[in-house]
């Protein structure tokens with residue numbers, strides 16, 4: 001089963017900033033991620049739709065954070081701002097010394113590969129590749145892990161998420177929980193300091209949800225910054241911090257103790 005010893009190449013906090021760090025992306029000391037006045041308006045009739053409005057948020061290295069809120073409150077949009085999958089209409093996103101909002105598509109893809117592991121609700125493994133090949137492709141694309149170490153690292157990651165025996169299967173031959181473990185292993189392939197997940201347990205039964213949440217907690221304990229979007233308010237008590245979005249704005253931002261006591265009658 002999963003073991004605490006992750007194959008980390010170096011602590012996240014000591015990693016050098018990614019290429020592009022000269023682009024005025026300095027974050028405040030001690031903070032890994034800073035969003036300042038981030039707004040996102042999707043174009044449309046009547047001036048479009050504002051999915052995020054002047055969001056200010058900061059995350060420190062090693063934080064284990066839940067993003068909660070009703071459907072449509074802007075959770076996925078917020079994650080997309082962090083990962084650079086989408087660009088803010090206004091405001092700045094600075095991560096580990098890089099002004100993410102200024103990067104073009106090619107620089108973004110390279111930066112993202114090195115810095116952020118992404119886990120999706122529906123896994124998004126490449127269906128025509130085996131699980132091991134999915135991990136190897138992620139490493140081949142980013143090239144931070146030496147070529148002669150990739151196979152062994154992929155096998156070790158699968159072992160650590162508890163699916164070593166499934167590496168040579170296609171994703172379709174795995175259960176949902178096993179596919180999500182594979183997706184988490186892939187997210188860790190290049191040893192990024194940050195892992196984000198958008199409803200990673202939204203498609204899983206409650207027992208498998210426990211296992212997957214346990215994996216994310218282990219990652220945070222190992223020093224990764226882990227940010228998880230979840231619909232499950234009960235689950236949010238497991239996190240160190242709970243950020244609640246409402247109508248595209250931060251409604252509350254609470255450390256665990258406050259979030260838990262606030263949830264009690």
Ligand SMILES: Nc1ncnc2c1ncn2[C@@H]1O[C@H](COP(=O)(O)OP(=O)(O)OP(=O)(O)O)[C@@H](O)[C@H]1O
Pocket residue numbers: 042043049050051069070071072073074075076077078
């Ligand atoms: N590409 C888009 N074009 C127009 N509107 C969009 C687009 N993407 C999202 N929206 C709108 O922005 C709002 C926020 O969407 P978002 O996907 O961030 O919500 P969410 O909190 O992740 O919801 P859910 O819990 O259902 O996944 C929604 O009202 C949505 O309809």
Ligand SMILES: [Mg+2]
Pocket residue numbers: 075076077198
């Ligand atoms: Mg969403």
